[in-house]
Amino acid sequence: MNAASKKILIADDDSSIRLVLSQAFTRLGYQVRATGNATTLLKWVSDGEGDLVVTDVVMPDENVFDVLPRIRKQRPKLPVIVMSAQNNLITAVNAAEVGAFEYVPKPFDLDDMTSAARRALSRPADSEASKAQARAVRDDRLPLIGRSAPMQEVYRTIARLVGADLTVLITGESGTGKELVARALHDMGRRRDGKFVVINLAATPRERVEAELFGKEDGDHGKLVEADGGTLFLDEIGDMPLDAQTRLLRVIDGSEPTVNPKTGRRPNMRIIAATNRDLRALIQQGLFREDLFFRLNVAPLRLPPLRDRVEDIPDLARAFLLRANREGLPAKTIDSGALERLKRHPWPGNVRELENLVRRICALYGEDLISARIIERELADQQPVVQGQEGPATLAQLVEQKLSTYFADQPDGIPPPGLYDRVLEEVERPLIQLTLAATRGNQVRAAEILGLNRNTLRKKIQDLGVEMSRGRR
Incomplete structure (x- = not known):
């Protein structure tokens, strides 16, 4: 069947969109029929017209997500391309769930639209390979991919949280997509017009965490002020030093005055935190504040491995x-x-x-x-x-396995600069802390066991923020 014998049905209440698409498809040799409402589209489909449907989501008479199941029931082999100005995860997921061939966000590139139409019209009928390819094209545009039951639960949770402004704690292993979920919550939420500000606590040297968050005397006001009106994403919150945890808690509850110099008011942001660690276990070890955990764990969201x-x-x-x-x-x-x-x-x-x-x-x-x-x-x-x-x-x-997971969790597999010092610090801290615990805080004995000069050990204890065990120093 050549292009001239194929018909594309267009449904959009915007007459300019109908005109642009009609002209583009006509130039390519397709027959075109366009309407501004879902009722007419359904009638054409019921009458057996069309080899492809290109439709907007929000129509004057019906939402197309309510119409598509009826189209699929009547014409299961008829491909449908869904377009929408509501460019968010929920729209994309809904399009996938109702069986759309592809989801195209508005404003769209005309070449992308005509390319999608060609793929839809040229695919072998009911070919499993073509269905998989169509899903891949659609999925590649989504921030999150997956139709499994665990991911459907994640989508439902996101849908419940986007309309609220609650603090969210995202948990999950490295590489599960915690930052993608945080960005989706921001992009679909009330603060989408504000900044999405990220600080990775695992990648930030411990001595610089407070300056990065709360600012420095040189005029850098820090991430808290930068995120005013938007979202502050605290990635790997389990790696935040205790002093910074205490200060963050004071800022959250208002006991420490933090002012945005541009507005003269306290910064107002949504906080989303994420971790691959068990915060309750860290609380038991004295490494994470329980009161901060309850402040952050208002709306928990777990990502499946x-x-x-x-x-x-x-x-x-x-x-x-x-x-x-x-x-x-x-x-x-x-x-x-x-x-x-x-x-x-x-x-x-x-x-x-x-x-x-x-x-x-x-x-x-x-x-x-x-x-x-x-x-x-x-x-x-x-x-x-x-x-x-x-x-x-x-x-x-054990170190190799942990580092392999860390590398896999980075964009393009490349960690941020300073990895060597961060890894040494992560190894040194528990090594020194366990040695001091074994010697009941005796630094002379601990230095001897570690093979370090006592002054070197004392400096490392201070620089690394090692918690001292009770006993003789």
Whole structure:
């Protein structure tokens, strides 16, 4: 069937949109019929007209998300492209749930729209491969990808929280997408016109945390003031030093006056915190303030690890392939055997690890089709070194596994500068603290055990903020 024999039905209450799309599709040789209401669109579909529907979400008489199930029931093979000016996660997810071929946010690029129409009209009817490709194109535009039951629960929670201005605590392993959820809550919430300000407490040197948050004397007013009117995202809140926790709590409850010099008022922002650590365990260890935990845990949101939603892996992998290609890497497809192999991997680095694996394969392999053999080769050296091994894990293995997860959680797999000093600090602090506990606070004995000069140990205790055990100093 050539273009001239295919008809596109357009539904949008904006006459200018109808005109632009009608002219564009007509120039490409398609027949076009346009309407400004959902009732007429439904009549045309019921009469058997059209090979493709392009429709806005909000129509004068009905919401298209209520209409699409009826279209699919009458014409299950008829592809539908949904467009909307309500560019948020909920709109995109709703489009996916009702079976739209693709979701296109307004304002749209005309080339993107005509390209989507060509794909919809040229796809083999009921081809599983074409359905998967259509999902991948749609999913690549979403901040969160997945149709599994655990992810549906995440979507429902996000939908409940976007209309409120509550403090949110997002928990989940590294690489599960905590910052993506925080950004979605901001972009869809009341403060979408304000700034989304991020501070990663794990990547910020401990001695600079307070200055980054609360400002410095040189005129830098800090992240709290910067986020005024918007959202402050405290990533890896479990790594915040105790002194900074105390000060943050005072700012939240108003006992420490913090003023935005531009407005003369206290900063007003939504706080979203995230952590991959068990804050309740840190509270028991005296490393996290319980009162701050209750201030942050107003609306908890847990993200599932990838191993708990393996049915999402094919959609994720295909979307990442498209994303990699859009960013300049070679175009590739993936076969069913490779997808099954991906499902069997434990994914300690979660979604971030999967995306980095896809990027690496696109960059390093010349094959257009990713097979199970390629996946097996790439995963061969990445199996868990602790679980299932004979005998206890060595310290080097535990550190390597932790660092692998950390690398996988970073954009493009690249951590921010200063990694060496941060890692040494993370190792030094518990080493010194445990040694001091073993010696009951005797610094002379602890320095001897550690092989350090006593003055060096004293300086490290001060610089690292090591909690001193009670006993002889």
